[in-house]
Amino acid sequence: MLIVRRNMSCLASVLRFSDYGEPSKVVKLCSENIETPHNDKLLVKILQAPINPADINTIQGKYPVKPAFPAIGGNECVAEVLQVGPNVTKLLVGDLVVPFETGLGTWRSHAIYQEDELMKVPSGIPLPEAATITVNPCTAYRMLKDFVKLKPGDTVIQNGANSACGQNVIQLCKAWGINNVGIVRDRPELSELTKYLKSLGATEILTEEQCRSTRVFKERKLPAPKLALNCVGGKNGLEMSKHLAQKGIMVTYGGMSREPVIVPTSALIFKDHEFRGFWMTRWKESKGKCAESTEMFEDLFQLVMDGKLKAPKHELISYKNYEEALSNALNVGGFIGSKIILDFTN
Template structure:
């Protein structure tokens, strides 16, 4: 079984590269460079009420409006399907769009038409969204140019489409809470999650040691091998980590000052207890749906800090700032160098959106693809 999983993981990597290259070439061959008076038919996923995505989402068509003044028309190419998108449709996400609404927090697109007063973007530029909610599950949209960020065209479409969420979250959590020097340890649970894989790769690129805790599962050796190939130094199951209270000493590692939690419950408590004095645990998710609890002793005797992080809030307060520009420059440079790769993924046409939703809602799955909606087919 482990051998089979290794073959599958290897195929993931190969297929990701092939899909990315083919998609980019296919779009480049058929994209039309628009003018101000060109009309586009918009295909979009729309919901008129909050609820079960299977029931409330419908694929509809409309006409695209002409861009005015500093507006542009974006032809979306790829959009990831994230858990937050599902929560938005369900009506349980903190940000609720006006109804009828279009889901989608991020995507990569290309400018196909511009208004008369645009200054920074032109037809043919590749862009990602810089506002929330972005409503990206559609083929075209009229957007203010200030709500977009230009992306270098040598960045893969899959990497660009998902840049504003998972890579950016990993980047900010490693940068903003603790000053880490090369050789220091970062501890995280959910090491195989999309954010977790980005943490592993960024840590490796910056000379940090990542210790990654995952749930026990079938084909565990294959998963450990996969994460190690990404740059993970240590991968342990929750049970293995709990039993090895002297793990850091045995491996000649300094105890971590930073722990990243996306699980909650017992898993969060386990990594919290491993922190050294004055350590910080940052919570950015709660996949177990269990609360984060902490014993009084970690506050009194170790002065541990518990923090939270939400990428949407960070983007809102740092929109179009030099700090934001520097972050994306760093991320794109690492993507260009092959040091920051997208997670294993599958690209499906917009018509097959229910497959993507089903995969994203399958919280019981241990491993799988991240789905992307393809608007070019």
């Protein structure tokens, strides 16, 4: 571990971009001088930081978040506090932390952050779980909490059930006693994928084709879903929404088909369905640190400690191999996508 003494600066390795484009081309590994933390600031050593689809889209210029150049990639990490400013009140040297805010630029070996931008990680949380907790588990948590009052025995339906967020939805539903039906695209490894998702806690896994004519709600006596979570859109989202109960809500958080959400007029008028969206970045910006966010992180960390919430399948790759990591970020893994986590410890 790097030792930093008070008033001594250190040199950080940062993955920086100064223009939009293909990440493996525009992102460069640079060195940046890091000063002593003043006031409520801290110096942290980043340990692990994942590459998420939104990070890639941001660098491509396709995301509504437009950083000031030069910008540092990444929005998630787990880091260790190396040095604290004089006005830091709660965090101590040696604490593990994750960023509460987005847009902090986490793809770097060291950073100066403000105390209120960080959440402390309790001991006993593995690094990959901590490094990937602030985007997908938080998104899954909020979508299951903020739109419909769900109780044990209720049903949630989701497409993209094998996505990183989908895997979190499955695990949270399982932990909370909520039936969850997942939709995935048909594929050669369907039975392997189904087995894996059921091992996480999925009640049923259906292909898009099966979703149209499924009798699973009748056969398994599942109540019609009060909530549908959509990261695909188009026909897939439409077929899923048809299973919603009266007054059901479909929450869209992605659009992998690149087709819009299609809503039958009758679903709105006669079934009273609602179609809404969720974006974790906006939730954090509008809420700030609050009782709800504290409760969320406490719940999520506890589930990790209880072995009920695991990080998605992932590969740890040294930040020095960032070009390869960025090229492959959205296309790794076997029957289920694997997330790349940049390792800044070696």
